[in-house]
Amino acid sequence: MKIDDWRIRIDELNEELIALLNKRATFATEIGKIKKELGLPVLDQAREDAVLEKVGSMTKGPLSSDSIKEIFRTIMAETRKVED
Secondary structure (H helix, E strand, O other): OOHHHHHHHHHHHHHHHHHHHHHHHHHHHHHHHHHHHHOOOOOOHHHHHHHHHHHHHOOOOOOOHHHHHHHHHHHHHHHHHHHO
16 A cells, blocks of 8 residues: 555544544543532542553553553543533
């Protein structure tokens, strides 16, 4: 394949990633509503630590465990913003 073919495939994946990230944020919004009703804080550090541990152990490609964890730290930080 040529570089343009690979770029087209990456563009398609980007669309899928955006759709999935928005779906995740929608779920987080619902969780935020429940937390608010229960008087719970937005940040649940134990849950975030568990998620990072799990995704870090799922690495099976060129990205390192640390890279995957950093990506998910950012995803969770941005998602917390919609939980408020």
